[in-house]
Amino acid sequence: MQMFPDFDAAQRCDKLEHPLFEGGNYDVFVKREDLVHPKLNGNKWRKLKYNIEAYKKSDCKSILSFGGAYSNHLAALSYASNLYDFPLFMIVRGEQPKTPSNTLKFAEECGVNLIYVSRAEYRRRTEQEWLQELQNKYNAYIIPEGGSNIEGVKGCMEILPENVYDYVMVATATGATLAGLSASCDEKTKCIGISVLNDQGFLMDAVLNFHNALSIKRTNYTIISDYTHGGYAKRSPTLDQFIRSFNLNHSIPIEFVYSGKLFFAFFDLLKNGYFKEGSRILLVHTGGLQYMEDQSN
Numbered sequence: 001m002q003m004f005p006d007f008d009a010a011q012r013c014d015k016l017e018h019p020l021f022e023g024g025n026y027d028v029f030v031k032r033e034d035l036v037h038p039k040l041n042g043n044k045w046r047k048l049k050y051n052i053e054a055y056k057k058s059d060c061k062s063i064l065s066f067g068g069a070y071s072n073h074l075a076a077l078s079y080a081s082n083l084y085d086f087p088l089f090m091i092v093r094g095e096q097p098k099t100p101s102n103t104l105k106f107a108e109e110c111g112v113n114l115i116y117v118s119r120a121e122y123r124r125r126t127e128q129e130w131l132q133e134l135q136n137k138y139n140a141y142i143i144p145e146g147g148s149n150i151e152g153v154k155g156c157m158e159i160l161p162e163n164v165y166d167y168v169m170v171a172t173a174t175g176a177t178l179a180g181l182s183a184s185c186d187e188k189t190k191c192i193g194i195s196v197l198n199d200q201g202f203l204m205d206a207v208l209n210f211h212n213a214l215s216i217k218r219t220n221y222t223i224i225s226d227y228t229h230g231g232y233a234k235r236s237p238t239l240d241q242f243i244r245s246f247n248l249n250h251s252i253p254i255e256f257v258y259s260g261k262l263f264f265a266f267f268d269l270l271k272n273g274y275f276k277e278g279s280r281i282l283l284v285h286t287g288g289l290q291y292m293e294d295q296s297n
């Protein structure tokens with residue numbers, strides 16, 4: 001199955017230039033997962049690859065997954081349902097909005113069956129009983145929220161084209177992408193997840209559990225939770241200011257939910273002497289820019 005519409009884009013790394021890098025002799029690169037495809041990009045795309053393959057091999061007749069009204073996972077999966085021709089059922093958190101988000105409109109255009117459930121019901125999304133019920137009802141291959149399962153982690157193990165970095169950094173929510181990145185690096189590379197939500201201490205365990213399930217042993221990863229700016233999709237004036245100025249001075253677009261927090265954290269850590277001099281640092285831009293269309297409304 002040809003999973004990448006544009007293989008060159010899937011490999012692309014851009015060098016980032018900044019006066020701050022000169023003193024410490026830092027080489028900084030950005031892995032442009034955001035460029036793979038306008039809708040089907042970033043880590044959400046990576047996480048779908050082996051899930052869709054597993055679905056095709058199964059006897060299931062549809063895919064079912066979970067997401068919010070602005071979810072990058074919903075956008076990627078909606079597009080994939082057309083490209084790879086499978087019926088898609090999406091359990092959407094919250095009542096149907098009077099004015100749908102662009103992401104929801106896009107999903108409708110793709111012919112996705114959107115099933116709105118209350119927030120209380122949505123909270124049951126990992127309960128076996130409900131999953132079994134949904135599986136039976138829709139004869140569905142079920143992908144968890146954000147595509148964060150073992151198949152998803154396997155896809156994220158293909159993000160890095162080469163293993164030549166001292167540090168690899170990524171915005172982290174469930175830890176699946178960090179698990180894949182750290183699994184694909186050797187112990188010499190330090191993989192840093194910048195938590196975008198107020199971590200309740202489960203993230204390190206989440207990564208460990210993914211590694212255990214793949215029989216992989218790594219101690220090369222860490223989570224930094226000092227850059228959430230208040231929590232998931234929350235923003236602060238300093239973050240907004242940073243993003244505005246970054247977007248003016250660089251040709252790599254960032255937004256406030258994921259990439260903005262990652263880049264902000266990187267520059268702050270750099271200023272605080274976190275990185276060894278002369279090191280090679282890779283920032284993984286996980287995409288998710290489709291979300292910004294909703295911000296300009």
Ligand SMILES: *Cc1c(COP(=O)(O)O)cnc(C)c1O
Nearest residue numbers: 173174175176177258286287288
């Ligand atoms: C979902 C998402 C993440 C978080 O990935 P996890 O594997 O859940 O940690 C990071 N960046 C973007 C753009 C995302 O859409």
